[in-house]
Amino acid sequence: MGTTKSSEDYLEAILVIRRLRGSCRNVDIAGRLGRSKPSVSKALSNLRAAGLVRMAGRDVLLTEEGERAASATLERHRFFERLLVESGVDAKTASAEACRMEHCLSEDSFRRLADRLAPETSAA
Incomplete structure (x- = not known):
């Protein structure tokens, strides 16, 4: 893409x-x-x-x-934001940092991470 x-x-x-x-x-x-x-x-x-x-x-x-493309980016954003919030990061910081994190991994690496950390919420 x-x-x-x-x-x-x-x-x-x-x-x-x-x-x-x-x-x-x-x-x-x-x-x-x-x-x-x-x-x-x-x-x-x-x-x-x-x-x-x-x-x-x-x-x-x-x-x-x-x-x-938009759905994939939003999925990444929500994944990283949720992961950060669940780790104790405040919501505003988590959202800002998730925005940066959503762009830095290949699709394969993201899928593997999502499957490993949150298999019930990752899309196949």
Whole structure:
């Protein structure tokens, strides 16, 4: 798939916003990620060119491939966040650190770690 940390963050944000609100606009992404609207527009242009998002008016939609990438990133985030919280890390720190951790392992290494540490919650 070849997504970058930045594109994964955008895809994850779009997925979460759509789940919370049912729709997603550039301004929603900018607010969630703390980025400027021009930065979001540029990133969405790149994601559109990569076939990961599409636009329906002002609504940002994930393509099938974008949805897969966003779901995988969100799964990693939630796994690491839960692991950190259960280890005694405060929720705010756990979320921030999980955001960094979700990008640094290969899919194979993540699956092995998830299977080893939390087999009941990892997806096959």
